[in-house]
Amino acid sequence: MRGIAVAAIALTSVMSMAACAKDSGGTSNNAGSSGTAASGCKLADKPPAAAASSSTAGDGTKVDGSALKVGLAYDIGGRGDASFNDSAAAGLDKAKTDLGLKADAVKELTAAPNEAEDAKQTRLRQLATEGYNPIVAVGFAYAESLKVVAPQFPDVKFAIVDGAVDGATNVTPLVFAEEQGSFLVGVIAAYQSKACHVGFVGGVDIPLIQKFEAGYAQGAKAAAPDIKLEKKYLTPAGDFTGFQDPAKGQVVGQGQVEAGADVLYQAAGASGKGVFAAAKAGNAKAIGVDSDQYNQPTVAESKDVIVSSMLKRVDVAVFDFVKAVAKNDLASLPKVFDLKVDGVGYATSGGKIDADLAAVLEGYKAQIIAGKITVSDKPSS
Amino acid sequence: MGKLRGNLLPPALAILFSALLCGIALVVSGANPLRAFGAMVSQVGEGTTAVDIVNSTGVYYIAALAVAIGFQMNLFNIGVEGQYRVAAVVAAVFGGSVALPPGIHALAIILVAAVTGALWAAIPAILKVTRGVNEVISTIMMNGLALGLAAYLIRADVFGELRGNNIRTPEIPSSGWVPGIPLGSSGTVFGLVFLAAALGIGYWVMMNRTRFGFELRASGESSTAAAAGGVSAKKMILVAMLLSGAIAGLVSMPEILGRDHTYNLNFPAGIGFSGIAVALLGRNHPGGIALGALLWAFLDKSGLALDNVGVSREIVTIMQGAIVLSVVVAYEVVRRYELAAEQRRVGRQLGTVEPVGGAA
Numbered sequence: 241m242r243g244i245a246v247a248a249i250a251l252t253s254v255m256s257m258a259a260c261a262k263d264s265g266g267t268s269n270n271a272g273s274s275g276t277a278a279s280g281c282k283l284a285d286k287p288p289a290a291a292a293s294s295s296t297a298g299d300g301t302k303v304d305g306s307a308l309k310v311g312l313a314y315d316i317g318g319r320g321d322a323s324f325n326d327s328a329a330a331g332l333d334k335a336k337t338d339l340g341l342k343a344d345a346v347k348e349l350t351a352a353p354n355e356a357e358d359a360k361q362t363r364l365r366q367l368a369t370e371g372y373n374p375i376v377a378v379g380f381a382y383a384e385s386l387k388v389v390a391p392q393f394p395d396v397k398f399a400i401v402d403g404a405v406d407g408a409t410n411v412t413p414l415v416f417a418e419e420q421g422s423f424l425v426g427v428i429a430a431y432q433s434k435a436c437h438v439g440f441v442g443g444v445d446i447p448l449i450q451k452f453e454a455g456y457a458q459g460a461k462a463a464a465p466d467i468k469l470e471k472k473y474l475t476p477a478g479d480f481t482g483f484q485d486p487a488k489g490q491v492v493g494q495g496q497v498e499a500g501a502d503v504l505y506q507a508a509g510a511s512g513k514g515v516f517a518a519a520k521a522g523n524a525k526a527i528g529v530d531s532d533q534y535n536q537p538t539v540a541e542s543k544d545v546i547v548s549s550m551l552k553r554v555d556v557a558v559f560d561f562v563k564a565v566a567k568n569d570l571a572s573l574p575k576v577f578d579l580k581v582d583g584v585g586y587a588t589s590g591g592k593i594d595a596d597l598a599a600v601l602e603g604y605k606a607q608i609i610a611g612k613i614t615v616s617d618k619p620s621s
Numbered sequence: 622m623g624k625l626r627g628n629l630l631p632p633a634l635a636i637l638f639s640a641l642l643c644g645i646a647l648v649v650s651g652a653n654p655l656r657a658f659g660a661m662v663s664q665v666g667e668g669t670t671a672v673d674i675v676n677s678t679g680v681y682y683i684a685a686l687a688v689a690i691g692f693q694m695n696l697f698n699i700g701v702e703g704q705y706r707v708a709a710v711v712a713a714v715f716g717g718s719v720a721l722p723p724g725i726h727a728l729a730i731i732l733v734a735a736v737t738g739a740l741w742a743a744i745p746a747i748l749k750v751t752r753g754v755n756e757v758i759s760t761i762m763m764n765g766l767a768l769g770l771a772a773y774l775i776r777a778d779v780f781g782e783l784r785g786n787n788i789r790t791p792e793i794p795s796s797g798w799v800p801g802i803p804l805g806s807s808g809t810v811f812g813l814v815f816l817a818a819a820l821g822i823g824y825w826v827m828m829n830r831t832r833f834g835f836e837l838r839a840s841g842e843s844s845t846a847a848a849a850g851g852v853s854a855k856k857m858i859l860v861a862m863l864l865s866g867a868i869a870g871l872v873s874m875p876e877i878l879g880r881d882h883t884y885n886l887n888f889p890a891g892i893g894f895s896g897i898a899v900a901l902l903g904r905n906h907p908g909g910i911a912l913g914a915l916l917w918a919f920l921d922k923s924g925l926a927l928d929n930v931g932v933s934r935e936i937v938t939i940m941q942g943a944i945v946l947s948v949v950v951a952y953e954v955v956r957r958y959e960l961a962a963e964q965r966r967v968g969r970q971l972g973t974v975e976p977v978g979g980a981a
Binding site for chain 2: 347349350352353354355356357358359360361362363365366369370380381383384392402403404415445446447448475476477478479480
């Protein structure tokens with residue numbers, strides 16, 4: 241009897257939840273399709289065209305890094321996430337070819353999800369005691385650990401992607417203006433959307449990912465003031481599995497497609513594969529993140545839906561850092577990797593961005609660089 | 622002697638079996654198992670690993686005690702995971718926002734954590750006592766709620782503060798810290814590891830030397846029989862669940878008061894689930910749980926060395942899973958074997974079975 245009661249409660253709760261989900265999906269779907277014609281958004285005035293940019297070529301001097309032993313501590317997901325960590329890996333690979341790093345002079349370790357603080361410390365300490373110098377910690381989660389470990393190895397040059405450590409002189413922060421790059425892909429989404437309804441899928445509801453959402457929403461609104469925006473995070477702050485749960489990404493992506501969104505932007509690490517799959521299944525388009533995901537082999541089966549990617553050039557930052565260490569010139573690194581230094585940007589692989597749109601994007605980009613548009617890094621609501 | 626063998630043989634067999642299983646998995650994946658296990662053992666002497674193991678043992682021990690109290694009453698408290706998280710946030714917020722003299726401050730934080738854990742556990746307990754809701758389902762759901770509540774409480778516009786890309790609760794002033802035992806470059810042993818040991822002793826005394834412990838175990842064995850003896854099963858469920866939650870609330874105290882001094886996004890998850898495995902491994906016995914917690918901590922911390930020798934660290938997860946599974950099987954096998962042996966012995970004494978009847 242008790243078992244039956246339990247089963248009944250479980251069943252009813254599951255069913256009522258399913259009903260709720262379906263209900264809300266249905267209503268917003270109606271709203272989305274009735275509000276707009278299929279011809280796309282009513283677009284705002286285009287920004288003034290950008291002046292022809294004088295591309296600055298590299299300084300050309302050959303830097304020799306063959307004496308360096310580089311250690312990399314990845315965030316959860318590690319090499320192969322097709323996104324954030326792979327971007328860091330690309331920077332390391334570039335350092336191998338361009339700076340002559342020896343293959344065995346590189347060590348890469350990866351974090352486990354939801355691990356304890358001391359595991360991160362041990363990982364950094366392992367690299368430092370084995371003589372790796374410089375060491376790059378990929379992800380803000382290493383900030384607290386670096387605060388402890390960096391002073392113990394004053395001769396080792398550390399860098400931390402997405403974070404900073406106050407008071408530690410041997411830690412170089414590598415931070416990005418994600419909101420600026422996301423602004424531009426928000427513009428892309430607005431121009432690509434037929435229903436004038438776009439979606440954002442965040443991995444974990446944390447300040448870092450909120451920067452992506454904030455920029456995206458501002459960009460979409462700037463290009464099309466009437467645009468509708470779906471947004472959803474896979475897991476709440478504190479549960480980092482949202483960055484490596486493609487199944488969840490697919491369900492949420494599917495929900496946004498059913499709600500009427502036809503361009504999905506994901507900032508969800510390895511979960512993004514699921515968002516791409518949902519976009520493909522729902523005949524929607526998708527925008528990738530961090531790496532140029534159109535060219536990522538791990539998401540190759542969905543590449544035809546990827547119209548662009550917000551490039552967060554962790555690869556540039558990692559490469560520049562290693563190069564700066566080799567030249568012993570850390571002061572040359574930018575304080576923030578933003579649009580001005582091409583630390584963030586958008587990808588054009590796949591040919592979905594035509595010349596008109598590219599001109600618009602360059603116009604917005606020039607305005608942001610010139611300070612005429614300030615992109616906030618916090619979501620409005 | 623026989624009892625000791627019955628208690629120690631199964632886990633030993635289980636560990637051996639799971640090591641063998643992992644060895645096979647390693648060979649199949651093309652790695653050298655001896656090199657992998659060697660790296661794990663030698664990692665203990667590296668850096669702060671030994672101290673990390675001790676600290677982590679304390680944390681797992683508290684979590685497993687919380688689960689074990691529930692087990693004694695036949696309650697499956699899966700909610701330790703959520704109880705310790707909510708307690709950690711509330712205690713960290715409390716600790717960071719009050720000013721109290723040293724010592725008292727820390728004590729107050731610990732008390733707040735225990736009370737919060739108990740209150741969070743009270744919800745499924747009351748649901749079970751009044752409405753008969755199965756605690757397995759309600760505590761799992763409470764875990765989900767705990768995550769959401771914790772995420773809400775540390776929002777920058779609620780109690781949290783933004784630090785770069787991290788968010789955390791206000792730092793607890795040094796009057797609320799619990800000093801540890803510094804061992805130089807080997808790290809610092811959390812002072813609250815001793816709290817874990819004290820809780821273990823308290824648990825043993827309560828279970829074996831108090832009327833309450835007896836009533837708890839009796840109700841767990843058979844609530845109807847206990848009720849006939851004048852023990853209210855409902856009261857026991859409520860008390861056991863509250864106690865379990867209070868202890869669960871203490872799980873993160875060693876780390877927060879001994880090292881982090883704040884609850885931030887890096888807060889570890891999954892300790893509650895590990896606690897279930899450790900309690901199973903230790904058969905709810907305070908000594909057994911201690912060994913189980915030590916084993917778990919060793920696997921966790923020394924597993925970090927596997928990346929260094931090019932072996933995937935997930936092998937440790939396989940090993941932990943295999944241990945839990947095989948320890949349950951092993952206890953059952955040994956129990957049946959001893960039951961059969963007992964029957965044969967009794968049979969021989971009564972003369973009802975032929976002495977040659979070894980076929981049984």
